[in-house]
Every structure is written in C-alpha cells, then in structure tokens.
Amino acid sequence: MFYSLPDTYSKAFINIAQIGILINLNSGEYTRIMKIAAVSDIHSPKYLREFVESLKIRKYHDIALVLLAGDIIDKGAVSFMRPVINAIKKTFKSRIIGIYGNEEYDSVKNDIKREFNDVIWLDDETYFYETSDIKVAIVGSRGVLDRPTWWQQRNIPNIREIYLARIKKIESLLRAVPKNYKKILLTHYSPTYATLVGEDKRVWPMLGSRRLEKIILNTRPKIVIHGHAHRSVKVEAWLRGVRIINVAFPARKEVTVIDFSEGLEKYLI
Numbered sequence: 001m002f003y004s005l006p007d008t009y010s011k012a013f014i015n016i017a018q019i020g021i022l023i024n025l026n027s028g029e030y031t032r033i034m035k036i037a038a039v040s041d042i043h044s045p046k047y048l049r050e051f052v053e054s055l056k057i058r059k060y061h062d063i064a065l066v067l068l069a070g071d072i073i074d075k076g077a078v079s080f081m082r083p084v085i086n087a088i089k090k091t092f093k094s095r096i097i098g099i100y101g102n103e104e105y106d107s108v109k110n111d112i113k114r115e116f117n118d119v120i121w122l123d124d125e126t127y128f129y130e131t132s133d134i135k136v137a138i139v140g141s142r143g144v145l146d147r148p149t150w151w152q153q154r155n156i157p158n159i160r161e162i163y164l165a166r167i168k169k170i171e172s173l174l175r176a177v178p179k180n181y182k183k184i185l186l187t188h189y190s191p192t193y194a195t196l197v198g199e200d201k202r203v204w205p206m207l208g209s210r211r212l213e214k215i216i217l218n219t220r221p222k223i224v225i226h227g228h229a230h231r232s233v234k235v236e237a238w239l240r241g242v243r244i245i246n247v248a249f250p251a252r253k254e255v256t257v258i259d260f261s262e263g264l265e266k267y268l269i
C-alpha cells in the first residue's frame with residue numbers, strides 16, 4: 001500500500017510479516033525486530049561471481065529491506081545490474097532501495113531507473129518505510145567528496161558547487177524527517193574518515209567527506225550506511241552515538257546484515 005507524506009519523495013510500504021517481536025522474559029516487555037541487509041561495490045561483472053557465491057554461504061532470515069549503496073555495476077555498464085538484482089531478489093524477497101555510486105554514471109541513471117523499476121532509486125530523496133510497528137525514513141544520496149577526484153575536476157567544472165549544494169540538500173532532507181521516524185542516511189561516498197582506515201590516508205578526501213560529519217552530528221540519524229571504501233579495515237565506527245557502517249563488498253566479502261530493532265540497539269550493537 002502506498003500513500004503520500006508531505007515531503008519531496010514519500011512512500012510508505014506496509015509489510016507486517018518481516019517484522020518480528022522479541023519478548024524480554026525478565027521484564028515482560030517486547031521489542032520490535034527489524035533487520036536490514038546492505039551491500040555496495042559489487043562493480044558487476046568484476047565481483048559478480050564472488051557476490052553470488054557469498055549469498056549461498058549464509059542464511060538470511062527476516063530481512064525487511066535490502067539497501068544498495070552504489071557501484072553495483074562497473075563503468076556505467078547497465079546490463080550487468082540484472083544478474084545482481086536477480087540474485088538479491090531470489091535470496092531476500094524484500095523491498096530493495098538503491099542509490100547511485102560513481103560507477104552508475106549520471107548519463108545512465110535514467111536508464112537504470114527505467115530498466116530496474118523493481119528497485120526504489122533515491123537520488124537526494126527520502127523513502128518512508130512503515131509497518132504497524134516501525135517507521136523508518138531512508139535518506140539516499142550518492143554523497144559528497146571533500147576533494148573531487150582528478151577526473152571530476154577535469155570533467156565537471158562545477159563539481160565543488162554540486163557537492164556544496166548536495167550537503168545542504170542532505171541536511172534539509174534529514175531535518176524534514178518527522179520525529180516519529182527513525183532516520184537512516186544511505187550514501188555511496190563515506191560520510192566520515194573514521195571508516196576509511198586501511199585506505200591510503202592521502203586519498204581520504206577523495207573517498208569521502210568529513211564535512212558531512214557535522215550534518216550527521218546535528219541531525220542525528222540512527223545509522224549511516226555507505227560504500228566506496230574497498231580497502232577499509234575499520235568497517236564500522238561511532239560518531240558520538242551514531243553508528244557508521246561501510247558495506248562495501250570488497251571489504252566485507254558478504255552482504256552486511258544490520259539489526260535495526262527498536263530498543264535492542266544497546267544490547268546488540
């Protein structure tokens with residue numbers, strides 16, 4: 001069921017079956033359980049085989065949402081998106097939400113959106129997911145870099161302005177989420193340097209943005225999910241109570257499962 005909320009992009013999806021309930025036997029209280037699967041940087045066809053194999057190793061239960069954090073394909077090769085989406089649909093049977101990475105070139109974004117309309121693509125937009133138990137708002141964006149790559153500097157003359165405008169947009173989207181929704185920020189580029197440990201320090205400004213940290217601290221999403229950092233050895237970090245999670249497949253070697261349960265954070269995270 002879909003209905004509108006007073007925001008730029010607002011849909012709500014009702015799926016009670018994918019939300020469980022955990023009863024705390026000591027207190028008699030119960031907790032809503034919500035699990036999210038997230039992955040990025042499959043760079044299909046580059047890591048396609050490893051990705052499909054990785055799905056067979058682990059058993060996935062009760063995944064409410066699958067989040068794709070960009071660079072699912074390599075070099076704008078749209079046709080290589082299909083085997084990834086098919087494998088995900090076969091494994092998870094959950095709603096899929098995606099953002100574009102730097103390899104989903106601007107020139108193919110419309111083709112991707114049209115051809116893979118079984119995925120909800122967010123391009124500086126918010127998706128509202130709602131069940132009878134839980135309300136989640138996912139703010140999705142390619143994200144920003146503190147220093148544009150050499151290619152970007154040469155080919156996109158206004159790239160610095162684009163990034164500045166995008167930071168403001170992300171902030172306004174996060175601020176616009178109603179208080180009764182838990183906020184997730186989903187970006188491709190890293191929104192901090194904390195999860196870039198393992199990458200060459202000299203290129204950190206070209207892999208992510210410390211400028212987004214301030215926005216995160218001010219707007220307090222519950223979790224921030226990103227990709228792009230293939231060589232990261234510190235795939236999770238905390239930013240004053242905000243959990244930052246790098247889900248890049250080359251760093252993780254599997255889909256990352258995130259427990260996003262109401263009230264369980266203090267026990268499981």
Ligand SMILES: [Fe+2]
Pocket residue numbers: 041070071101102103188227228
């Ligand atoms: Fe990337």
